[in-house]
């Protein structure tokens with residue numbers, strides 16, 4: 001089976017993990033801060049907090065921004081469930097903003113309209129979570145302007161967008177948001193097996209997230225309520241979790257970061273090849289804004305909805321691991337039980353009915369890619 005995504009592990013990656021295995025600290029050693037420093041310097045953000053998943057990063061980012069009962073978080077329905085679940089973890093409500101059918105990202109126009117309505121009913125969101133779907137950056141300048149007008153906070157879900165750029169600025173620089181979170185799951189751009197990271201330029205948010213990652217405990221005297229009664233002293237100042245990344249993971253992450261540029265280049269080369277090979281095929285190819293640099297996590301095409309299932313099953317039958325991103329979050333049974341319904345976010349639903357993600361990962365061979373296009377073309381002709 002040609003998978004839709006796959007990690008790329010080098011001998012240097014293995015050596016980096018092995019070195020940690022032979023060292024004194026498998027966790028809470030020096031590899032995590034080293035990875036955080038390297039990541040934040042690469043992107044140009046002041047603070048990085050590495051955690052055990054992007055889901056955890058979303059959770060502690062919401063808590064650090066004060067999200068709680070009575071508050072609302074808005075995100076895109078065209079995302080993985082974690083982008084919305086983080087609000088429910090905090091006891092807050094979730095709502096969605098429909099996507100732009102061209103970019104497949106949260107529509108700034110739909111957001112502006114929904115904010116206007118929410119203002120009149122006094123139900124403005126506290127946090128908006130734009131998701132850089134497939135690695136293609138959202139229109140952050142527009143969303144940022146709306147944040148200034150309506151006073152909400154922004155967490156960028158950049159799980160797909162490690163190495164992406166908005167104009168000349170790296171995704172995560174914090175120009176347009178309070179926090180940016182990344183995922184290092186093996187299908188994503190770089191991997192730490194499981195893992196995630198939050199970037200911010202605000203020291204207070206970085207400190208809060210660092211506490212929440214590790215039981216709400218601090219060893220910094222200036223943050224303590226009492227004077228330390230000895231060198232062993234620490235204080236729990238918040239109700240935190242164990243969301244720590246291990247040093248094994250961080251060493252892998254740092255080694256993978258050194259390969260990031262090559263990964264993104266390979267994804268662009270392969271995507272351009274798909275673009276060229278699919279000219280004339282009855283499919284819509286994914287949008288890429290000329291001014292931005294997508295990280296190209298996915299290559300999602302749209303086919304006629306009446307044929308999508310047949311085409312998908314045919315390709316799977318040919319050992320091609322196509323996938324669908326995403327079942328709109330509001331249509332998940334858990335969210336339907338909260339009151340969401342079919343028809344609430346029609347653009348996300350229409351896209352879902354037509355979506356197929358073709359295999360895309362740095363080591364995808366041109367021969368395998370040719371097979372994908374050949375079989376896709378055959379499926380579209382016979383379906």
Ligand SMILES: *Cc1c(COP(=O)(O)O)cnc(C)c1O
Pocket residue numbers: 052053054055056079080082083131157159160182183184185194195196
């Ligand atoms: C993968 C993903 C997540 C969750 O990442 P984990 O590291 O697996 O927790 C969140 N949001 C989006 C958009 C994702 O693709």
